[in-house]
Amino acid sequence: MMNKTIGFIGCGSMGRAILSGILDSGRAIPEQITVSAATQETLDTVRDQFGTEVTLDNKKVAETSDLLFLAIKPNRYEEIIREIKNDLKEDIIIIGMAAGMTLDKMEKAFGKRTKIVRIMPNTPASVKEGYTAVVFNDQVTEVEEENMLLLFSSFGRASVIEEKHMDVITGISGSSPAYVFMFIEAMADAAVKNGLPRKEAYEISAQAVMGAAKMVLETELHPGILKDMVCSPGGTTIEAVTKLEEKGFRHAVISAVDACIEKSKEMTKTK
Secondary structure, eight states: OOOSOEEEEOOSHHHHHHHHHHHHHTSSOGGGEEEEOSOHHHHHHHHHHHOOEEESOHHHHHHHOSEEEEOSOGGGHHHHHHHHTTSOOTTOEEEEOOTTOOHHHHHHHHTSOOEEEEEEOOGGGGGTOEEEEEEEOTTSOHHHHHHHHHHHHTTEEEEEOOGGGHHHHIIIIISHHHHHHHHHHHHHHHHHHTTOOHHHHHHHHHHHHHHHHHHHHHHOOOHHHHHHHHOOTTSHHHHHHHHHHHTTHHHHHHHHHHHHHHHHHHHHHOO
């Protein structure tokens, strides 16, 4: 367990996913964590679900935290930083987690030498199967980097990347659970169309996706090789793969990821 106080300013879907992952992993207990949000309704939900301290006062969270997650929308970063920047502990580590919010933008907003970590997590963190891309500024020490990576790894995989790749990570990790949920839903709809009950359709489709992903990670074989292993000559699977190719499946996925990356780049360029 970490001997640190942790704060969350904002606690939407992504914030709750990280909070859930941290608590479930045992890296922290509810008494170490304080959460602020814009509405009492959100705070009531967080308190009931996680048992953490909650408050409407962002400054209270800032002044008591050793690690502070800014789990807010990108358009609120400058406003929130102005509100809290004079109420921070001297050695606080700020964790930014919004698309487009670069280290440079956050450093300029704080206006002083501050330890800042930029991350791009995803919602599977809530079931300890997330992926978190991490970038540190030059104020974070090597020991702190190691400790932060341990924290992020407690709810999935985490790795340090070059910040220039963060927009791409947004497209293939940060946003991609939504694409996968749509794929699972579509497979389940097809199963229901052909007579399978809805509950079983979702469970079987989701397990198939999880199992396939695990095979890629654990075998380290190329996805194309794994696909070929399922496609018997003249069989059912190659028939389905042919239909996916006819309908432009790969092109649709590539186009979707490209669109997500371009949107992230636009947000990064915005002042």
